[in-house]
Amino acid sequence: MMEKEGVRKGPWTEQEDVQLVLYVNLFGDRRWDFIAKVSGLKRTGKSCRLRWVNYLHPGLKRGKMTPHEERLVLELHSKYGNRWSRIARKLPGRTDNEIKNYWRTHMRKMAQERKKGAASPSPSVSASSLSSNSSSSSISNSPTAELISTPALQAKERSFYDTGGMELVAAAPGEKKTGALELEAEESPKVYSMEDIWKDFEFSQENSNQLMSCQAVASPIWDYCPTDHPLQLWSMDDEESRMLMQPMGDDHFHSFMTG
DNA sequence: AAAGTAATCAACCGCAGGTTG
DNA sequence: CCAACCTGCGGTTGATTACTT
Incomplete structure (x- = not known):
């Protein structure tokens, strides 16, 4: 080069x-x-x-996403779409890059499983894959369970992780970039x-x-x-x-x- | 044990928007 | 107001590590 x-x-x-x-x-x-x-x-x-x-x-935090974080990512992604930096602001210690990578990886898994399971539909498959490292995850019986069944995610595999955001426009009109980490009060260590x-x-x-x-x-x-x-x-x-x-x-x- | 494949992570690129002179 | 520059964002790629056969 x-x-x-x-x-x-x-x-x-x-x-x-x-x-x-x-x-x-x-x-x-x-x-x-x-x-x-x-x-x-x-x-x-x-x-x-x-x-x-x-x-x-x-x-920065390192290591695996906690179940709570996983759920948050799902929720926030449904809200903001691929606005990774925005999502990251709600997850102190996580970077947009990290979340982006996480989403990409897990959505790919999901897409694959969906593909497989398409013949014999099994609604819980995706959710369980998403919380694979957490038996305590409540995804499957929480509102977020619906998120992973969005039409966009069922669409062609090529765009498996890109929903484009369902409430993009309404979510943050005229939002101003701050660049600063919005560290909110947080209970977890x-x-x-x-x-x-x-x-x-x-x-x-x-x-x-x-x-x-x-x-x-x-x-x-x-x-x-x-x-x-x-x-x-x-x-x-x-x-x-x-x-x-x-x-x-x-x-x-x-x-x-x-x- | 080796080879092949998948998953993960770090880093780059191009673009858009903001700031400044 | 405008142009130049800077910063931040989202998308993408390449390298490394982990897992499977």
């Missing part, structure tokens, strides 16, 4: 992650083009944002995935006055208290992580800070 010179693509490395987190902490999670430039990452702002939103954000990086990060901030002075970050995400994460990266010893967090020389840094 003809790649734009100097622009990296593909999977992110641990070091890139560390660097990105550092700069998001410094400058907030809005000005992605700027962050991409000053961080020294050879990534586009877009790519940085995506990585942050889908993987590095401290509020959060499972965060980035514990150690945040610990490391706090530590490195405490011990790194040179950057502290610039810490006027906007994002409320820093209030999160991550407790678990899959990244080995964040288990690095402090010395190692501090070294990684020094991507920019002072002069380089100041040139950006002062314009």
Whole structure:
């Protein structure tokens, strides 16, 4: 492929992650083009944002959808259609990408089972497949059971997961994008995935006055208290992580800070 | 144990809408 | 008001992992 010179693509490395987190902490999670430039990452702002939103954000849950979440996704999808970001806002800790993938995967399963079961109709098949990892799911006897029987879902397999939304227009006329995670009060315990990086990060901030002075970050995400994460990266010893967090020389840094 | 297939996840792309100068 | 730029969204693809034969 003809790649734009100097622009990296593909999977992110641990070091890139560390660097990105550092700069998001410094400058907030809005000005992605700027962050991409000053961080020294050879990534586009877009790519940085995506990585942050889908993987590095401290509020992210990981792992399987709970039955409750599954049900919510169904309900919300019937309401909003493929407005994944909107759905994601109602599922704290889940990203639009995650929900999108989930929906795609499960709707495919459903479509397949439907196809099979078409000859011998069995109304409960789809529902049970949707809650396959949860015997306690109430989908089959809740209103959402109807959702998975929408005409759109019975339509051609090609568009198996795309209902287009039943109440799209009415759902959110003139809705404004906020970009911010709408974290609602939530009873279930959060499972965060980035514990150690945040610990490391706090530590490195405490011990790194040179950057502290610039810490006027906007994002409320820093209030999160991550407790678990899959990244080995964040288990690095402090010395190692501090070294990684020094991507920019002072002069380089100041040139950006002062314009 | 190896090969083939399916499922899952991360990341890219193009577009639309918003913001700013 | 307009053009340029930036951000966010939804769709899609490719790589990796898990499962089956």
